Amino acid sequence: MIRFEDLLKPTPAGLYCPPGDFYIDPVRPVERAVITHGHSDHARAGHGAVLATPQTLAIMAERYGEDFTVARQAAPYGQTTAINGVDIRLVPAGHVLGSAQAVVSWKGITMVASGDYKRRRDPTCAGFEPVPCHVFISEATFGLPVFTHPPDSEEVGRLVQSLGQFPDRAHLVGAYALGKAQRVIRLLREAGWERPIYVHGALERLNALYQREGVDLGPILPATGLPKDSLGGEVAIAPPSAIQDRWARRFADPVTAFASGWMGVKARARQRGVELPLVISDHADWTELTTTFTELKPEEIWITHGREEGLLRWCELNGQTARALRLVGYDEEDEEAPVAEPDPVR
Incomplete structure (x- = not known):
């Protein structure tokens, strides 16, 4: 019997797909990476090959230089790519320009690694698209009821x-x-x-x-x-x-x-x-997170990088099976490193 962990499993380098031999948003250089979006805690330079949306590839080239990877493969939204018999499809996550959820399918199992996402309208990027799946892997940056962002x-x-x-x-x-x-x-x-x-x-x-x-x-x-x-x-x-x-x-x-x-x-x-x-966030607030879980109703919800405990308790109370992945190396907010401004004070 195939287990969900046979398709995707947490490792020190990030979320790994054994049959496809690739990682999703790895935190260290790997041979083959699928990148959900261009923030530096998810998109790092030095991988052997990178698959991402054309916009995310452009962002990585802008930030790291054209040689940020040995090989790159552009995957527009909705296009299915096979890697060692595993199907990968990128769909909008609503986080930033080019951000995507990685829909991973293999032997009748579909798992969605959402990366970072939000549900409200954003005039600068494509809106989040819910995808039916057996396992939904969700961030938990604002995973407490106190976080309900205003319009x-x-x-x-x-x-x-x-x-x-x-x-x-x-x-x-x-x-x-x-x-x-x-x-x-x-x-x-x-x-x-x-x-x-x-x-x-x-x-x-x-x-x-x-x-x-x-x-x-x-x-x-x-x-x-x-x-x-x-x-x-x-x-x-x-x-x-x-x-x-x-x-x-x-x-x-x-x-x-x-x-x-x-x-x-x-x-x-x-x-x-x-x-x-x-109060303007590019991450889902409590209502958006729990609404997504209710809408998708997957067999399992895997929760990572954020406040897992609150969402784990919500899932327990609402009859949904959930676990905390506790992946390391992802920031709770998209803080960029301090940058110097060359212009002197006049």
Whole structure:
């Protein structure tokens, strides 16, 4: 009798498929990898071969250089690829541009490794698609009932309102370079903000990639080479580390904002010195996670990288079989490493 672990099993290097001899989002270099999305805790350089969506491959090339892998294979959404007799199909995860769930099928068993995902609309990427399966492998970043994220439009509306209230102050928004920054820009555009948005140099290349992929960000200007006390009444977006760095001191009495699901925790906002916390997450909140489990009703739910205990208890109370994988090497949030801004303070 075939066990689910015969198809996918946790190992120190990551989730491994023995019959296909490949890993999904391995945390160390391997011979063959399937990558769900471009965040650095899931997409690492140095693999022998990488299969991913065309957008994820482009993101990896942008971040690591064209030689990030020996061989690459683009798998558009919905296309089935056979690896050593195991079928792999990538479907949208709704996390960031190009993000995918890996649908793995073999000998009548279908398992879905969701990577990171969210269920709400995102104007910068394809929305999550539920796939019937025997085993659903879910993240648990916000796997506690306290995490119920408000509508994105309300949070961006608070930013626009603050711009109206403080027209002489620069508004600096901390947002992760891949996915969050572009999403905040698009949400601002949908909220009616038509003026140029200024960006830290660390965001420019990924912004350009999103534009090439058809995501219209509107007028974008570099937040470099500007005189001191500039950008009063304007929006500048930067990596989270930059809004607390000397880079931020050049701007006019800045209002510091941070777009993250963790901004729903007041202590975290205070710890970071954030004046305007914006609860905007690229991960599923508690309601989205449990709604997904209810909708799919798989034979088993495997829970990883996050707060497994709360979801394990929910599954127990709702008659669903679940286990914690406890894979290591994945961040609870998509924090990028601090980046230096070359432009001197003037």
